Amino acid sequence: MEFRCTVCAYVHEGAAPPDACPVCGVGPELFEPMQAPAPAADPSPAPPAPASSAGVWRCTVCSYVHQGVAPPEACVVCGVGPELFEPVGPPAVLQGELASAGWKVVIVGAGVAGCQAAASVRETDPLASITVLSSEPGPPYRRIDLTRLLAGQVRDEAMVMYEEAFFTEQRVARVLGQARSIDLEGQSVGLSDGRRLPYDRLILANGAHAFVPPIPGVHRDGVTVLRTLDQARRVLQRCRTGGRIVVIGGGLLGLEAAVGLASCGSRVAVVEGEPWLLPRQLTQAAAQLLERKLRSQGVQVFCGARVTGILGDEAVYAVALAEGPELPAEQVILSTGIRANSELAARAGLEVGPRGISVDERLISSDPHVLAAGDVAECSGQSFGLWPIAQDQGRVAGIVAAGGQAAFVAPPTATMLKVLDLPVASIGEVHAAGPGVEIYEDQGPQRYVRVAARDGRIVGACLYGDITLAGPVRRAIESGRTVAELAGFIQDPMGA
Ligand SMILES: Cc1cc2nc3c(=O)[nH]c(=O)nc-3n(C[C@H](O)[C@H](O)[C@H](O)COP(=O)(O)OP(=O)(O)OC[C@H]3O[C@@H](n4cnc5c(N)ncnc54)[C@H](O)[C@@H]3O)c2cc1C
Known part of the structure; x- marks a missing residue:
């Protein structure tokens, strides 16, 4: 369920x-x-049928599935010989039901999108051979919990998202390695160590990386981004009580990191170039309440500030601002946005937009055998950088890659501030403006509610201190409900 x-x-x-x-x-x-989910109206392009005379052989070591009259001389994934392959029956078993039975599906990336895609492929096609390629060692982990790890709210061991048992039970081969090239014509992925993974369908779920702004001194020792478990562990190793940390970027991730580190005894300052914190998610009024709360927790906040350099010798010792004080720092965390890891796809000749690999609503790229999901994908011009969206796109990509039918429908995006013990939510078009827009706003000392409607229909909300409206607003946006239909909910906060 x-x-x-x-x-x-x-x-x-x-x-x-x-x-x-x-x-x-x-x-x-x-x-x-x-x-x-209802099946998509428009079916997938006709998949190439597996060779009809072929049998299906599964490697008993890594679950790699090979199609042919005999097992291969060596497993392309783990290298074992033909004696370790077992027949799993001819693909005809499922052919009547699913044209893709026994396809080789290769997934690049073992984040939430990649792992969810693997599970969905398996659910759709019990015979598919599934290989997940990951450049990060260790079991897949919950990237969203990195800031909770910094805050001491989650232990390192609890970061694991899928244990080894998941891969065994789902018969998914997990390969440690870096995808370096894609041969679209030959349908294979080349790894940096020279191995090749042939595929019938390829799902690119290789995520994004943190953007490093071109500030003088960003490469000094002690300056880091926060995208991987390894980076979070290194930040924690360098932390000491009373140690000074500067976080550059007052977005969700930067604030969560700042609050988390402050709660563990570091002295933290946040530098934000925009006039207020969380400028995409919050209005100025809500951001002012948040800023006050952060200061009360010992976090210094500098909004509208421009960093001119990160000072130090080998290691950082301060952050210089265009105006204002020099901020002492023994660590600097850059939290200035993400960029899709789309260069692999671009080099292969796939269509890539400004935000990621261009895909349609079935998450199929400009090559019908290649799909993309999660932070690396740009679907109808949109990319999200959000966990639940990556999870859902992984689900859709897995079904479609296995020959099933599904489509991604972008929900109204909702973001929440974790770590800080304070409910803050931002849903849909928070800054809606222009003709037909009405704003319902209510503010108290510790709470703020703003609901935006266009032509009578709810389009967004910014909530601070009390997010009980978040669910109703979200459902209202999705179902196109009017302000009148939500009256029971917004009456109270508006005090109407
Ligand atoms: C600190 C932090 C906090 C966050 N908090 C939230 C939150 O509160 N709410 C929210 O909705 N979202 C949050 N996010 C965003 C969320 O984590 C991402 O949207 C989500 O993880 C994207 O999943 P993905 O599978 O698309 O990509 P990723 O999680 O980036 O996984 C991609 C994987 O592919 C691997 N890879 C990359 N290139 C290659 C290659 N060439 N070969 C092999 N493997 C490769 C990467 O190493 C990585 O393991 C947060 C992110 C961070 C960093």
């Missing part, structure tokens, strides 16, 4: 909703059971 968080759209599998949403932290009462 699947339950969806009505606030952030995270999908949980289990007999009951979780005690707390791992993405936004709300309780089980804000989860709703999910209905199976």
Whole structure:
């Protein structure tokens, strides 16, 4: 059974909703059971049928599946000989039901999009051979929990998203390696160590990397970004009580890192170039409340500030601002946005937009055998950089890659501030403006509610201090409900 968080759209599998949403932290009462998604009207392009005379052989070591009259001389994934392959029956078993039976599906990236894609391929096609390629060693982990790790709210061991048992049970081969090239014509992925992985369908789920702005001194020792478990561990290793840390970037991730590190005893300053914190998610009024709260927790905040350099010898010792004080720092965390890892696709000749690999609503790229999902994908001109979206796109890509039918429908995006013990939510078009837009706003000393409607229909909300409206607003946006239909919910906060 699947339950969806009505606030952030995270999908949980289990007999009951979780005690707390791992993405936004709300309780089980804000989860709703999910209905199976309706099949897409437009079917996938006809897949190439597997050779009809072929049998299917599975490597008993790594689960790699080979099609042919005999097993291969060596497993392309783990290298074992033909004696370690077992027949798993001719693909005809499922051919009548699913044209793709026994396809080789290669997935690049073992983040949430890649792992979810693997699970969906398996669910759709029990015979598919699935290989997940990951450049990060160790089991896949919850990237969204990196800031909770810095805050000491999650232990290192609890970061694991999928244990080895998942790969064994799902018969998914996990390969450690870096994809370096894609041969679209020959349908194979080349690894940096020279190995090649042939595919019938390729899912690119290789995520994004943190953007490093061209500030003088960014390469000094002690300056880091926060994208991987390894980077978070190194930040923690360098932390000491009373140590000074400067976080450059007052977005969600930067603020979570700042609050987390401050709660563990570091003295933290946040530098934001925009006039207020979380400029994309919050209005100035909500951001002012947030800034006050951060200061009360010992975090210094510098908004509208421009960093001119990171000073030091080998190691950093301060951050210089265009105006204002020099901020002492023994660590600097750059939190200035992400960029899709789309160069692999671009080099192969796939169409790439400014935000990622261009895909249609079935997540198929400009090559019909290649799909993309998660932070690396740009779907109808949009990319999100959000966990639940990567999870859902992984699901859709897995189904489509296995020959099934599914489509990605972009939900209204919702973001929440974790770590800080304070509910803040931003849903849909927070800054909606222009003809037909009406704003419902209410503010108290510790809370702020702003709901935006266009032509009577709810389009967005910014909530601070109390996010009980988040679920109803989100559902209202998705179903096109009017302000009048939401009156029961917004009456109270507006005090109307
Ligand atoms: C600190 C932090 C906090 C966050 N908090 C939130 C939050 O609260 N809410 C929210 O919605 N989102 C949050 N996010 C964003 C969320 O984590 C991402 O949207 C999500 O992880 C994207 O998943 P993905 O599978 O697309 O990519 P990724 O998680 O980036 O995984 C891609 C994987 O592919 C691997 N890879 C890359 N290139 C190659 C290659 N050439 N060969 C092989 N492997 C490769 C990478 O090493 C990586 O392991 C946060 C992100 C960070 C960093």
